[in-house]
Amino acid sequence: MARQLVQCTLPHSDPGDVPLWKRTNGNLTLVIDPFKDRKTGKALYPYGTIPRLLLFWIVTEATQNKSRHIRLGNSLDAFIRAVGLSPRTGGGKRSDAKRLTSQIERLVRASISFESELETHRAWVDMKIASRAEFWFDPARTNQDNLWDSWIKLGEEFYEAITAAPVPVDVRALRALKRSPLALDLYAWLTYTTFTASRKGKSRTVPWEGLHAQMGAEYSEVRDFKKKVIVTLRKVQLAYPAMKVESTKAGLIIHPSRTAIPPTKFKPLQSLQ
Numbered sequence: 001m002a003r004q005l006v007q008c009t010l011p012h013s014d015p016g017d018v019p020l021w022k023r024t025n026g027n028l029t030l031v032i033d034p035f036k037d038r039k040t041g042k043a044l045y046p047y048g049t050i051p052r053l054l055l056f057w058i059v060t061e062a063t064q065n066k067s068r069h070i071r072l073g074n075s076l077d078a079f080i081r082a083v084g085l086s087p088r089t090g091g092g093k094r095s096d097a098k099r100l101t102s103q104i105e106r107l108v109r110a111s112i113s114f115e116s117e118l119e120t121h122r123a124w125v126d127m128k129i130a131s132r133a134e135f136w137f138d139p140a141r142t143n144q145d146n147l148w149d150s151w152i153k154l155g156e157e158f159y160e161a162i163t164a165a166p167v168p169v170d171v172r173a174l175r176a177l178k179r180s181p182l183a184l185d186l187y188a189w190l191t192y193t194t195f196t197a198s199r200k201g202k203s204r205t206v207p208w209e210g211l212h213a214q215m216g217a218e219y220s221e222v223r224d225f226k227k228k229v230i231v232t233l234r235k236v237q238l239a240y241p242a243m244k245v246e247s248t249k250a251g252l253i254i255h256p257s258r259t260a261i262p263p264t265k266f267k268p269l270q271s272l273q
Helices: 003-007 049-065 076-083 096-108 156-164 171-177 181-200 208-215 222-239
Strands: 021-025 028-033 069-073 111-117 122-128 130-134 150-154 204-207 245-247 251-254
Touching: 003 028, 003 156, 003 181, 021 208, 049 069, 049 076, 049 096, 049 150, 049 156, 049 181, 069 076, 076 096, 122 156, 150 156, 171 181, 171 222, 181 204, 181 208, 181 222, 181 251, 204 208, 208 222, 208 251, 222 245
Parallel strands: none
Antiparallel strands: 021 028, 028 111, 069 150, 111 122, 130 150, 204 251, 245 251
């Protein structure tokens, strides 16, 4: 996953018809300018688990192939499985096929900004996730191959941002946690935070208020968010058993431990360029 999207995550639920959506972690802020429905003018935000799974897949493809051109293939069945979903799950609007084709357009047609602000320094990058795309998928006929490939071309600034220092994750963990956006966020964040704690040789304490601002904006009360995190951590622990995290009244303590992915694949976190 892109390191900025580990620090500041996408919406868990639909923000509704609002002009912009923001999430802040320390001095880093993520701003999403949504795609507008051409008929109604309604803001269409990427939200929930599917955009997260799509981003894991897109960042992996971009990093491994070193290309802005991301081929989705000519089979919706195959693409759904590649992302980690099932073409046979659900029906109608709630099917994985229908939700994926809706969410991928919301995701790639959105514009996002990463903003960094210190007392004497400000930096930002505004970017389109994809500058071009072509989809031939029919969610009503997922098992029917098309004559032409579907593809997206990532925006240049977005491509540079997500490939600068991506955070490696375990695909098996993603599959186990794929029904919970909070679980996916916590797993990616804990993977990186464990790495940084192990590299420095000391534990890191993150207050509940800070974690709430980072990934709990949908919870109006910090105490409600805390309860949800404690329950979700049990699921994350099953997917990442080597993780050593302690829940206290003040926050989470992440202890040095074996990382989910070999540390040689990590790059140190850099300032926003």
